[in-house]
Amino acid sequence: MRGIATSAPEIKTQTERRRRRLRRAERAYEFGFRASAAVAILGIVLVVAFVASSGLPLFLKVNPLEFVLGSEWRPTAGRFGILPLMLGTLAVVAGALLIGGTTGIAVAVFLSEFCPRPVKRVFKVIIELLAGIPSVVYGFFGIVLLVPFVRTHVGGSGFGVLSASIILGVMILPTVSAVAENALSSVPNEYRLAGLGLGATDWQTVWHIVLPAASAGIAASLILGIGRAIGETMAVLMVIGNSPQMPTSLVKPVGALTSAIALDMPYASGHHQTALFAIGVVLLVAITLLLISVRTLRARIGGSR
Numbered sequence: 496m497r498g499i500a501t502s503a504p505e506i507k508t509q510t511e512r513r514r515r516r517l518r519r520a521e522r523a524y525e526f527g528f529r530a531s532a533a534v535a536i537l538g539i540v541l542v543v544a545f546v547a548s549s550g551l552p553l554f555l556k557v558n559p560l561e562f563v564l565g566s567e568w569r570p571t572a573g574r575f576g577i578l579p580l581m582l583g584t585l586a587v588v589a590g591a592l593l594i595g596g597t598t599g600i601a602v603a604v605f606l607s608e609f610c611p612r613p614v615k616r617v618f619k620v621i622i623e624l625l626a627g628i629p630s631v632v633y634g635f636f637g638i639v640l641l642v643p644f645v646r647t648h649v650g651g652s653g654f655g656v657l658s659a660s661i662i663l664g665v666m667i668l669p670t671v672s673a674v675a676e677n678a679l680s681s682v683p684n685e686y687r688l689a690g691l692g693l694g695a696t697d698w699q700t701v702w703h704i705v706l707p708a709a710s711a712g713i714a715a716s717l718i719l720g721i722g723r724a725i726g727e728t729m730a731v732l733m734v735i736g737n738s739p740q741m742p743t744s745l746v747k748p749v750g751a752l753t754s755a756i757a758l759d760m761p762y763a764s765g766h767h768q769t770a771l772f773a774i775g776v777v778l779l780v781a782i783t784l785l786l787i788s789v790r791t792l793r794a795r796i797g798g799s800r
Contacts, residue, residue: 546779550772557766562773568739568750570759570767577774579739583656583749586742587731590660591667591724596717598664599671603716606672607679608701626669634733637662642734651746654736659751662730667720674719678712679705722782728753752778 554562557575565576602622606615637658646653682705690700706713736748737758756771763771 543779546772546775550769550774550776553766553769553773557770562770563777566741568755570763570770573766575766575770575773577752577755577777579741580750580752580755580774581777583735583739583742584725584751584753586656586749587659587663587735587751588721588724590656590745591663592717592721594660594664595667595724596664596671596720599668599716599720600675600713602668602672603675603679603713604701604706606676608697608705622669622672625665626673630666630727630730631733633662633666634730637730637734645746649746651744652736652748653746654734654748655744655746656735656742656749657745659731659735660745662734663724663727666727666730667723670723671716671720674716675709675713678709678716681712682708718785721785725778725782726753728757732757 553575562575562577563581564578565574566578567574567576568579602618606618610618641658641661642653644653645651645655645658649657686704686708687700690704691697695703731751732754735751735754737750737754738748739750739755740747742749752774756774759767760771
């Protein structure tokens, strides 16, 4: 009893020491997390401030409406209309979303609901490999194989919206399928059992129960795919044709916002360089508005349930 009595203060002291060490560790972790978040926020603020300060001075010379709605992009001649570049970007992104978005969601449904586990592992490895391929390799594949194929079997020069949409569709497919598959897998299994218990088939259960339950995650996967498609430069640069004209055909060369920046920045100066930074401002604003609209839509969907 005396040994136990004499050891009690020591045990209490050791317990207090452990608590102090845990508090110090928790404070250190909290400080590290806060510092990481601050660095990330600061980096975003600096990027936005740099692009805005470099691009906004153009609007002292050019009317913003003329810049956005102008139909002629010839910066060396003082023409700074980016409407053809914007429409070319929208056409390519829409085509990529139609190809890669629908295919990615279909792949996600197959992997989540119908694919045997051993086959699922193989498919996931293949999808990860697709995500890891550099964009310049996709562009090289497009120039060597896709462009001649489109030229021979569809028409035109092979460069244009169709080729760029196919390449971007393949590039965004891993992102869409991975995020959508995670969303579908997170749906509780009780939802599926309830649908099957009511007499629905496997496909009816997926279509009417699982997909609506995972709609927010699927929307997020499409948003990420759109962001990847809008920001992609090298692959688009190599297959789109880089002709700043209105997109009137899937097989005619057009231009894109990112490809115009990549093409002109090495030799641009003066107002030309400022106009390229202004295109960066337009891209930032477009992505911000897209995220805000999608968040609002998701909030309305969640509130209506």
